Amino acid sequence: MTSTDLITPVILCGGNGTRLWPVSRKSRPKQFCSLTGEGSPFQDTLRRLEDAGCAAPMVITHADYRFIAADQLAETGSKGHAILLEAEGRNTAASVAVAVVHAMSEDPERLMLVAPADHFVADELQFAAALGAGARVARNGEIVIFGVRPDRAETGYGYIELDSPAADDTARRFLRFTEKPDLATAEAMVAGGCHLWNAGLFLFTARRMHAALSRHAPKVLAAAEQAVATASRDLDFVRLGETLAAAPSLSLDHAVMEFETGYVVPLSAGWNDLGSWRTIWQETPRDAAGVACTGPAKAIDCTDTLLRSDDPDIAVIGVGLKNIAAIVTRDAVLVADLSTAQGVREAVDTARRAGWKQAEQHRRDERPWGHFETLSLGRRYQVKSIVVKPGGRLSLQSHMHRAEHWVIVEGSAKVTIGRSEKLLSENQSVYIPLGEIHRLANPGKVPLRMIEVQTGSYLGEDDIIRYEDIYARN
The missing domain is CATH 2.60.120.10 (Jelly Rolls)
Incomplete structure (x- = not known):
């Protein structure tokens, strides 16, 4: 088996922990928290990619999270991995550029899969099959993205436009890429049937993405090259040079994908982005009334509600609730409408302005x-x-x-x-x-x-x- 037959995952572990507060906080953001099972989304991602036959991962995270990431890697038995540390997060384009530059010196034809650490996938066999289909295309020098058929107008995702509705999961060229449209545009895209959600998964050879970054985001690439050249060892970690902070803060979508052509592989694997309490509710077992309970929690005459206590000594009981998330930790309680995602960030900002430690720090x-x-x-x-x-x-x-x-x-x-x-x-x-x-x-x-x-x-x-x-x- 040659080096190009293996996919090296690039797992992005950024984020500031606001959307799933109070379980997720700046001191321990959601990718490292237990949300839908025993392991964290980061650990679920590691296992999923290993089961799919991928090579040892390259993990990119903030320096503050280096020991948490290392501990969770050790718990999953991951070996041969590399942990690259950013002193300051500069969005996904800079992180991907660092990974690509790091790989270019070893094998320019290495297949690389950019994978966020906070996603949920229900059907891992189908996920592995989609990766295999994408790898066959990416080996030919194409950038492959993975798309999910939308079931609602979502303004928090990027959209991939096709020339006609995707009838199966065969890889096909996409026409254009749009990141996070407004509600009216998203509704029109979903109604037209020719758009898929961008699942945040990108597959390419190091050489192909290096060329794309050079064309469309040269400042990002230059900062990444300098950051890798001036990197230093810190125990088992690689601290990237401080020049990365000078990179423009751009998503890979804005920096590259809106200007590139490539292929999309439809992903029919029960994908979800764990970005709100509503998505946690969706991926937690629910009763006939749509009620999901986690920890010492009970519901009486409730519908479409999430009740969760992360403290075994604190019980939560909901009575007559509808479309509500009630989240309890040892030092904070959130009660919110399940449809409100942005409001959780506002709650964190309110707590921060009040000077409450709970806004960012766990007990x-x-x-x-x-x-x-x-x-x-x-x-x-x-x-x-x-x-x-x-x-x-x-x-x-x-x-x-x-x-x-x-x-x-x-x-x-x-x-x-x-x-x-x-x-x-x-x-x-x-x-x-x-x-x-x-x-x-x-x-x-x-x-x-x-x-x-x-x-x-x-x-x-x-x-x-x-x-x-x-x-x-x-």
Whole structure:
């Protein structure tokens, strides 16, 4: 099998986490959250592409999400992947350009599939068949896009125009591409029957897309080339050069596809873009009244409603609701009309202007070594639940304004305080005086769980001096 017989997925993991708030937030956007099953959309995408016979993926994400992406890749067993980090998101054209430049130095004829990390596909066998059909066309130097037959006038998608309605799933040339039309135009497109939704999946050889970017988006390509040339290694990641921030912020649709010719493969695989609570409702099992319940949730005399609680200790009950999404997390509740997508963004903006941490931050803070959650916060004290993964190790650090008490609940802890080192097990505790250099590590095979009590005049996360860190954080 030659290198051109394999498809290298380019998985785009951008986004700011507003449309599916409060489950999705800036600190952990929707592609990394569990939305329609046990895994995240990112993990579902990884498995789907692996099952379709694709090669190891190239993942492009923001530097802030590098450890979340790496953890979820490891959970799926993905090997041989590359994770490219953007310091600042510049839309899909810049991300695709980086992937293409990266691939050109190794194999210009490599087939590349651009795949967003937040899509739902019900029929994975049909999806794999569509990829195979597209690959046969893309090997001949064509850009292939995948189109979905629309069932409504949607203004949030791009549309692909054909010369006649698509009677089957055979690849065919498209006439033109339109990104996110207004409602009247979208209604006319759907009524005419000659338009498909753009599923956000693009298949091409590196050489073909490089030429298209050179013609239509030379500034984007130039910034990407410089960013790859000045990239640096950071543990298992590749940090792209800062010049990428100078690239025009354009979607691939606007930068290239509106000016290019190519082929479209109709995709009949139960595709959906997980971009609103309505689409989550559509892809969640519903009863005869159209009610979908997730977590400790019950409905009484409700129709076409989504009830969801992400906290096992908080129950939600809906009574007499119609076309409503009621979403509950440990620290926030959203109640909205299912038809309102833009309104969720406005809700996040309202929370942000009010200065609420819930607008962007989850109560649970993810770290490369594990995670922590604040259980209680008051004047001069804070209580946290901390979980350290097997082999995880916090930085060697000190604090200027707080002391800490650690109580081990489960597992084993290796604790460094000054020049001494000790091993603690369940029900043992230790005191870290203010200003003392210290470190916590999990040398065991099971997660380390502990309770931390902080006391002092200032308890912010920025009261930290790091002396050594295996995760290369400042």
